[in-house]
Amino acid sequence: MKIKNHRLMINDQEAVPYRPSPNKGGHIDPHEYLVMHFTAGASAESSINWLTNPAARASAHLVIGRDGGVTQLVPFDQRAWHAGRSEWANRVGLNSYSIGIELDNAGQLHRQGARWVTAFGRVIADDDVVIARHKNGGPEIGWHAFTERQLESAAEVAVLLVEKYRLLDVVGHDDIAPGRKTDPGPAFPMRSFQARVMGRRGDEVYRTTTALNIRSGPGTEHATLPGSPLPDGTQVIVLNSQGLWQFVDVLSPVNGEMDLQGWVHGRYLAPA
Ligand SMILES: [Zn+2]
Known part of the structure; x- marks a missing residue:
């Protein structure tokens, strides 16, 4: 294709x-x-x-x-x-x-007796059901x-x-x-x-080597994000880059921000 x-x-x-x-x-x-x-x-x-x-x-x-x-x-x-x-x-x-x-x-499916059923009433075979809790919360339930x-x-x-x-x-x-x-x-x-x-590798974890601003774009002209600056030693995965700027996924909540992603200057990243 x-x-x-x-x-x-x-x-x-x-x-x-x-x-x-x-x-x-x-x-x-x-x-x-x-x-x-x-x-x-x-x-x-x-x-x-x-x-x-x-x-x-x-x-x-x-x-x-x-x-x-x-x-x-x-x-x-x-x-x-x-x-x-x-x-x-x-x-x-x-x-x-x-x-x-x-x-x-x-x-999301619901339980009807011993069976998993869709919102529109179709029974789904157990082989086609994944039982799990959603990462955002809720009960352990069947998913198609x-x-x-x-x-x-x-x-x-x-x-x-x-x-x-x-x-x-x-x-x-x-x-x-x-x-x-x-x-x-x-x-x-x-x-x-x-x-x-x-094309991400599991071992590509980096850490910040200083308190580091994380921004909405690749350059200091872009605003810092809520959660910025990342504390010294914050672990990140690099998803993408543009010149010296790296677009990173922050691996743990920082300063109260979950799922933080943004741009940092690559000079202040070192292999974790
Ligand atoms: Zn959707």
């Missing part, structure tokens, strides 16, 4: 199926994140039908079916309406800065598993998007809208997906 004119292509001539959604607006500027979702729907087709219906007031750039099939609804340079009220790394309203992928998946083909397809597309649009990271809807959203949830292997897509 490849990307041409902001469309996902199977080869030089042929694009993946395209079902244009009216639920879009404006240009993404700059591209920074890939946001992963589950549809909580009954099938890829029903979710595509809904996300191309003006009444939905929602969309995504891509929908990936359980068979791995990819359908595009919005060109990658235009804003899809997938994130809603959201915040991440000093950005508010992530639709303006991100590409959204919806994975066909029934989401993603399929291998679907995750493989998503990773393949994500690698292309990260490279083409120089994305800073992959995040979940549940990261950028915690409390409001639970997708893609605990059944989605976010850590390994990020590692594969961002």
Whole structure:
């Protein structure tokens, strides 16, 4: 696969199926994140039908079916309406800065007797259920598993998007809208997906060698983030870089800030 004119292509001539959604607006500027979702729907087709219906007031750039099939609804340079009220790394309203992928998946399940059942009443076989507590809280409960083909397809597309649009990271809807959203949830292997897509190695941990400002962009002209400065000795993973500036993921809460990501000057990082 490849990307041409902001469309996902199977080869030089042929694009993946395209079902244009009216639920879009404006240009993404700059591209920074890939946001992963589950549809909580009954099938890829029903979710595509809904996300191309003006009444939905929602969309995504891509929908990936359980068979791995990819359908595009919005060109990658235009804003899809997938994130809603959201915040991440000093950005508010992530639709303006991100590409959204919806994975066909029934989401959170509930117990009915001895069976796991979707919100729309379908029984899910135990083999297709992941039992887990959501990282944002809540009870230990069943979640619809993603399929291998679907995750493989998503990773393949994500690698292309990260490279083409120089994305800073992959995040979940549940990261950028915690409390409001639970997708893609605990059944989605976010850590390994990020590692594969961002080319991140597990041993790339650095520590700050001084109290270090963390900023919204790669340069001192960008504002410092809430949580700044990082205390001396803070452990971080480098996700991306621009010249001497490094975009880092802070591994523990600092100064009361969870999930802190931002730009620091690389001179003040040393291998942990
Ligand atoms: Zn979502």
